[in-house]
Amino acid sequence: MTIFKNKTLEGYILKIVTIFCMLFLVVTGLLLEQLQWNSWDIALTLVFQAFALTIFSFKFRKRITAGFDRALLHIEAVKMEDYNQYAKSDFDEGNSNELHLALKALSQHLQQQKSRYDQHAFLLYQLIDQLNTPMLVFNKKQKLTYANAAFSILYNQPWQMYRLASPKLLGLIETDSGWSIPRKGQQWxxxxxxxxxxxxxHFLLVFTNIDSALRASQLNAWQQIIRVMGHEIRNSLTPVSSLAESLSTQMISPREQSALALISDRCLHLQDFINRYSSLSQQLDLHYQSIELSSFVERLKALNPELEVTTQVKESKLWGDTTFLEQVFINLLKNAKEAGATKVKFTIVRVKNKCKIELEDNGHGFANTDNLFVPLFTTKPQGQGIGLTFCRNIIEQHKGTIDLENNADLANKNSQTGVTISITLPLTS
Structure with missing residues (x-):
């Protein structure tokens, strides 16, 4: 019978106990027969003894295996990360007691490790939540279980609105080279x-906006070009300007004097041109202060009486450099007027801990919006390609962002013309 095979402890115990009981009953039967008991009494005695031995066998087997059963329950609790369940041995000494003591020590050790891990995990989640880089956590079923506050940068809503959402629902695409997310105007x-x-x-997705890195590399390249050009042009303009001024004092003919004056004037213009572009490579000295947004907008309206400016201000104050920020919006309103705009709408709202300012005009928009923030690029016949680059430089040094889009390119504004400029600035420094 398989029950008597020694593959299990229970089988081994049952085998040994059965052999012992059988031998005991045989010996008992022989002794009673030698004492000349009658067959009925011997049979009745052996039946009672067999019953008693059976009860003893089960109790003995249970006593031996009970410690192992409790140990198995202890191990199962450990597997479920429940380290407060301890199994106790029936014996105060010996191997069984040592086994249970070892399991208890293992549980305490794992509890300490789990506590340290939980502390590290808590600190990790706190760190993730403080970062401005979007981070998303998905479980093994690819359901969103956690994200930091920067999640709103991607989806303009708290991550709790997308709890248990799949990557597909979030617009994430998994390829052989990794994850990607299509975002117009942004590269992640x-x-x-x-x-x-x-x-x-779980798996963690960390999003890094490489637009800023690309722009920094691009701007650095332009700054190098501008510095080299500025150096060479200044070295050439200085002697030309001096020579023209010197010759103009020696010339009698009004025509010759006028020509030399023109040369001198153009030299000064080129020097001014180079000085203006060299400002792109400078770090601004910002003087932060509290800006009353209602007054801020009213000043801009007063400077542009020819524009019909409407406002929707839902945020009262902003923290920044008033002079530089005013210059940004003066430039933007100037661009709107040059684009034929007659109406401009200011919308100022609070998004999380940031202030979002939208400037929408009804001009003819831009024929090409791809390179508007590239230095020296311009769509105007007499433009110099510095205005929008200078604006973005100011906004980004305020740790903000600026985006520009033709209204006709917006899905919900197909019938309109003009441009919408979105500027996001921190409410605090």
């Missing part, structure tokens, strides 16, 4: 890593 690099939390595998 997504890195993935895996970690274990509460015994379950």
């Amino acid at each position: 690099q997504i890195s993935q890593s895996k970690f274990i939390d509460s015994g379950e595998e």
Whole structure:
């Protein structure tokens, strides 16, 4: 019978006890027969003894295996990360007691490790929440379980609105080269890593906006060009300007004097041109102060009486450099007028801990919006290609962002013309 095979402890105990009981009953039967008991009494005695031995066998087997059953329950609790369940041995000494003591020590050790891990995980989640880089956590079923506050940068809503959403619902695309997310006007690099939390595998997606890095590289290249050009042009203009001024004092003919004056004037114009472009490479000295947005907009309206300016101000104050920010909006309103705009709408709202300012005009818009923030690029016949670049430089040094889009390119404004400029600035420094 398979029950007597020694593959299990229970089988081994049952085998040994059965052999012992059988031998005991045989010996008992022989002794009673030698004492000349009658067959009925011997049979009745052996039946009672067999019954007693059976009860003893089960109790003995239960006593031996009970410690192992409790140990198994202890191990199962450990697997479920319940380290407060301890199994106690029936014996105060010996191997059984040592086994249960070892399991208890293992539980305490794992409890300490889990406590340290939970502390590290808590600190990690706190760190993630403080970062301005969007970070998303998905469980093994690819359901969103956590994200930091920067999630709103991607989706303009708190991450709780997308709890348990799949990557597909969030617009994430997984390819052989990794994850990607299509975003017009933004380029995101997504890195993935895996970690274990509460015994379950999760994966973390970290989003890095590489637009700023690309722009910094691009701006650095333009700054190098401007510095080299400025150096060479200044070295050439200085002697030309001096020579023209010197010759103009020696010339009698009005025509010759006029020609030399023109040369001198153009030299000064070129020097001014180079000085203006060299400002792109300078770090601004910002003087932060509280800006009353209603008064801020009213000043802009007073400077542009030819424009019909409407406002929708839902945020009262902003923290920034008044002079530089005013110059930004003066430039933007000047661009709107040059684009034929007669109406401009200001919308100022609060989005999380940031102030969002939208400037919408009814001009003819831009024929090409791809390179508007590139230095020296302009769509105006007499433009110099510095205005929008200078505006973005000021906004980004305020740790903000600026985006520009033709209204005809917006899905919900197909019938309108003009441009919408969106500027996002921190409410505090």
